[in-house]
Amino acid sequence: MKDAGYGALLALQFLTRLPVPVVCPWTPATRRWAARSYPLVGLVIGVLLALLGMALRDAWPAPLVALALLSGWVALSGGLHLDGLMDLADALGCQSSGERRWAIMKDPHVGSFAVLALVLHLAWKGMLLWVLLDEGASLWALVAIPALARWGAVALLVGVPAARDEGLAHAWQRSLGHREAWLAALPAVAVLAWVPGGIWLALAMAVFIVIYGGAMRRSFGGINGDIVGAAIEGGELWLLLIAWSWWSYVMV
Template sequence: MVKFLKYQWELFWLALGFFSRIPIPQSTPYSEERMNRSGRYFPLVGLALGAIVYAGYWAFSYVLPIEVAVLLTMILSVLLTGAFHEDGLADMADGIGGGMTVERRLEIMKDSRLGTYGTITLILALFLKWQLLVTLFGSSLISPVLVLLIGYGLSRAVAVTLIYDMKYVTDSAGSKSKPLAQRQTLAEFWCAIAIGVTPLIGIPPVPASIMLVSMMILRVLFQIWLDKRLGGFTGDCLGAVQQVSELTLYIIMLMMIQ
């Protein structure tokens, strides 16, 4: 049992090191197999990031107006993740928006330069997130910590479970996501979901069910869309799905408290 728990803890450290800029112990063992297995803890990384970001908001909101506090909170989030998911959203927007064939779309997505589609998508997404969080945090009907834990945890569960039943279409040997995205077992699929839905325990059953079903539908629609446009997924697509899922959850929360 001790060996099993130690292994799981090491997998979590790998996931934290991959999906964030938070330092992890240098002694953490690494292999492509372990990196692949660590994907189950992507939603747990989201919960950890959500907790840290909430702590930042709590401190900022004591001395600053809510609009400024939320903006600083978003900056903190980007610093913690290295804009990992936002970068994926922008790259996917450039690729799918600017390419007429699957090959061309994948080629554009590998380009480090930011294009028109990616720029517009990123600006609108960040502004929308700021506006949604300002409104949600200003409401007394839902706690900011729950908003962030649900948004950060469940959105990452939606993204990482795409690995289970989709084809990884990036063939670049230097792809950072390649060790993670090769395969996912059914047990890891359900582990990620179980972690991602945990924050929903903190809200009433009906809103929780609405958000859960909405994420299931969103996942199916994204899978169909990505299969049609790319023939599968890339690491950028996972980042994009995370961002879109997070924004969708905030929109649903806002609709339910109006």
């Protein structure tokens, strides 16, 4: 059980900026438990966002609540996954392929495609939060979305090989198997039972990962840490769109 506790703290430390005042060992066992805990960390993020939205919803206008939720979302993760999204956008934006794309992805400088991707991504995310608030959607959907997106990251690590025998994704994959993907799904599935449209969110996430994973295989030959981080951001945006569609066209 000690490995499980360290693994959960590793996941919290890696995926958020929440303080973890414990030095956690980096071993195959703790890596496995950390991957299994990814959706649990998503649940923590989602609960904090839902509570923030509930505290502000009746006092602030919807646009400001949406902006506060978006700001909190970014702050909780420290922008870690946005960095991956920007690196991936720069790599895909170039007209080259192969090694040139990898060189661009590893370049610490920010290109124009990265800036465009960041601005458009945050704009879409903020607008979808706004319309969900306007539609009177349950803020508890925000609990499921970060959890499912982080389960998607585990599914990518398990199902798509690393493009290079180096880096963070390769380090994680050395300790992971299909069992991790199934165990990681349990907390997300438990939450979906009482989230409106939860089954559709789960199916939408599965479709996203299949399409995204295939696209990354074709474009890069596999995944790396930036690609996994971008999948979390892309998955959250996709699930917000599905949640809005469900609430607007099914619940109404």
